[in-house]
Amino acid sequence: MKDILSELESRRDMARLGGGEHRIEAQHKRGKLTARERIELLLDEGSFEEFDTFVAHRCTDFGMEKQRPYGDGVVTGWGTINGRMVYVFSQDFTVFGGSLSETHAQKICKIMDMAVQNGAPVIGINDSGGARIQEGVASLAGYAEVFQRNIMASGVVPQISVIMGPCAGGAVYSPAMTDFIFMVKDSSYMFVTGPDVVKTVTNEVVTAEELGGASTHTKKSSVADGAFENDVEALAEVRRLVDFLPLNNREKPPVRPFFDEPGRGEKSLDTLIPENANTPYDMKELIEKTADEGDFFEIQEDFAKNIITGFIRLEGQTVGVVANQPMVLAGCLDIDSSRKAARFVRFCDCFEIPILTFVDVPGFLPGTSQEYGGVIKHGAKLLFAYGEATVPKVTVITRKAYGGAYDVMSSKHIRGDFNYAWPTAEIAVMGAKGATEIIHRADLGNEEKIAAHTKDYEDRFANPFVAAERGFIDEVIMPHSTRRRVARAFASLRNKHLSNPWKKHDNIPL
């Protein structure tokens, strides 16, 4: 009996060694942790329960039958993050370079199926050389099985991908369909075709880092939602993100004890808006001063900085924030910012996360590059996302809300629940100067007259009261009371129930 028990222990020890001491050392030398070490950091200490420890591949080609390590290059199972359940898979680069075989894929599929059934997020840690070439089409089939599950799980449980090594070729499409992708600087990359193929086909010479490193994907492509210095930091931040997310689409977002006064006034916000309407200010100050304890988890911080997206808590409960950033491109909407915010709004709506919108938008960015790029359809994505969202929506206009962009930014007309404006708000078709030049075209040559008309227009329309007269703004609020007002608004919406007409699914302008 004792022998049998110790047999299990020795088999487990073998499985835990993955590709062996040498490869573990090599992994560490690259500044990377092993699959199991990563899981240890991601989950509460001692909470990991492994599945399929002893799974091995079934390939008999190319001499593969001689090497059948336990686990087959991926560690799967479940555990807890601050006591809440999550499912996890972590690819083991020390075993066949983390390559994906049929059985490797089956392990991933198993925990994804359980995650959907049991209502818990899936966190995938990617560190894989790609398909297991020796298995051929079986490996490709494996990918597709995972893809299909990513699709089915989308909107049911949160899916988070952490790229901690290579992720190339077909492999990129699994993370691509998850809700969030995080990368590790200098040790991870993602691309559909690598530098060698690029060089052969297009003669472009590019490094893996330039082609698909963390910087590329957080700043240029927007494939990744954030990048961190190393594995330890990345996994700590994923834990922090999970604390904001509900476990599934049937649950409300989590609540945790908070140490902040819901009615906290911020006198300094009364002077946030500069005297000159063209002077920028930092919208993040408003977000941080509104949030519980100033805590803000930003999503896509380095991309389309003219809009800010991320999570805060109000009275301990998660709220998604979308805010125009006047510091960048005057906070205008363009292709990138519309896409960025639209995807964020849809994530929040999927998972019942209320949405807070801070508006200071002078309109859409004009120009051929925008029109040629299809800003019409991209802008429509954000409009669509806001309009279809049924979660509580609270909007505060701090300064400009001009033209179509006013409609888009969670206006009353697209089912905003609370639409507040600061006294500094200007809700109008366009800025005073532009409007005057159209209305009083006849006086265009006469500077004095135009100046007088502009002043008239400003006096009449550069304020929140015209909109308030029509009820498009529910109330004009003092900037210093924003946190209290917004917190109370969401509190009153805790039992909001709104549903859209039955449809198979909508047809958002992708």
Added chain:
Amino acid sequence: MFKKILIANRGEIACRVIKTARKMGIGTVAIYSDADRQALHVEMADEAVHIGPPPANQSYIVIDKVMEAIRSSGAEAVHPGYGFLSENPKFAEALAAEGVAFVGPPVGAIEKMGDKITSKKIAKEAGVSTVPGYMGLIEDADEAVKISAEIGYPVMIKASAGGGGKGMRIAWDDDEAREGFQSSKNEAANSFGDDRIFIEKFVTQPRHIEIQVLCDAHGNGLYLGERECSIQRRNQKVVEEAPSPFLDEATRKAMGEQAVALAQAVGYTSAGTVEFIVDGDKNFYFLEMNTRLQVEHPVTELITGIDLVEQMIRVANGEELTITQDDIKLNGWAIENRLYAEDPYRNFLPSIGRLTRYRPPAEVAAGPLLDNDKWQGEAPSGPIAVRNDTGVYEGGEISMYYDPMIAKLCTWAPTRAEAIEAMRVALDSFELEGIGHNLPFLSAVMDHPKFVAGEATTAFIAEEWPEGFEGVELSEDVLRRIAASAAAMHRVAEIRRTRISGRIDNHERVVGEDWVVNLQGLRYEVKVQADPEGATVVFEDGSSHRVTSDWTPGKQLAELMVDAERLVLKVGKISGGFRLRSRGADLKVHVRSPRQAELADLMPEKLPPDTSKMLLCPMPGLIVKINVAEGDEVQEGQPLCTVEAMKMENILRAERKGVVAKVNAGPGDSLAVDDVIMEFE
């Protein structure tokens, strides 16, 4: 008494004067420029008059505009504060012409003391000690030696046209004087084309010590002790204290009496300051007289209990002083630290912008001011005093148009050591964000052994930080206390995280006792034993610290008791840890479980990118122009690009010769601090 007084100033000094005027029941009128519409002094005053655009030469120092404000408001008296029009005789004359009282000395006194040569002459005649020297032209080396010997060594041999240390020699004996004269003369001829030379006494270990005088129009004059202002950076005072740790009673009396004699020699009335330079042997020499209220006046108020602004107003109203020299007692010790919007890590570059956070420590009243019922403002009383004179508020703006001073933080205590300790805690508690500021540097000064010993001379900052300020290295003992605090705080934050909703019942995360604190490359393995009152943090060597605090996650200021000592930390968030600031140090602290720490040790140390070949944006701003293209060779000093920040165009120049490898930004781009504008080969 006057019914209404106009304060021809802005910022903290305007607020300061308003406080006393209000206490005396006098109505107050503020003046303001466009940049100060929302300023604190405007809000505090009973009424406010707009006087023009932001630049001071179009508003605050335009006599006509100020006179118009006086007429329109009907003010009967004007307090000029310091700077601006405070020492402008024309302004005093204009006021006199319209029968408005000037809260300051008579025009004649301002004029006489305003001229360096005249004031020195008058001082000499009044029996005030001046720096011995020979102002005439010196023919040859022999004459130079003769004069030097008469003055007494050491002497300074200076070129008349000199500057920046050129053409300047210090001589300690005849031979050096002969040599120094020749080389100074040659250097002066070469550098300035003017070889005139003069010689004066070289003051060794110089200290800047000044006497506060107060005179009325009835012939009474007295001195209110001294202030030591030796800690200066490029002639800008940074730290002041009263009394001076250096003076003895006899010197104080001699300086005080000479100061009063000088004031009376010019018919001075009101408060004024006579500045001296004092050498290592306590010889003192007259420098100049400031015919106004001094920035650092609060330290004198704190040790004498006399409200100087009140005295100035009474004197201006023609009243006779009710205090005599015998009434003046110097009680306890007061220290002032000037908080400037200057970034010490960037060679004290002025920093302007929005004060996103401004929470000064709570004011506490104590000392003679409290005894004499002269405390400005409202504050609870205590064994030590904390006073903060300021003109800003959270959400306010530090503008480019005026002095970058944010506040004058003063502490008073019965002894110097206690006053210093009170200042350290006050600085630690001062929350200031949004702009660069010198708080860490002030903390460093307060902890510097030379300052603590009272041995700082005017060369203190230049000598102790010759390469500029790069932060503070805390002692091992303080670091351990901070590590213990961080571990206890981390535990509190982690426990809160486990209280989230949606947990699996009965399978909750248990927060452990063992932690590894990583701080500035140091590693402490600790055990946090918590109980309802606090936590005992035990270190590897068995020693422990007892930490108690009401800190909760998110609080930006942690006030802790570590053993029996107070520790105040500013707490910020960094990825996976805390940013803790205290005593001028800025620490990144990570608290991890032993296993997390073990894995973290495997992470590669990433060196910060080498920025020596990059042009970084020094301030948040907009690129207006890029002057060079990739591949261009640039010379030292050549303009590279123009960054507009706060409506001001800043030209960034090449620091050395090089070739532009890459330009990362173009006109119209808005950049943050340290964004890379261009790279060099």
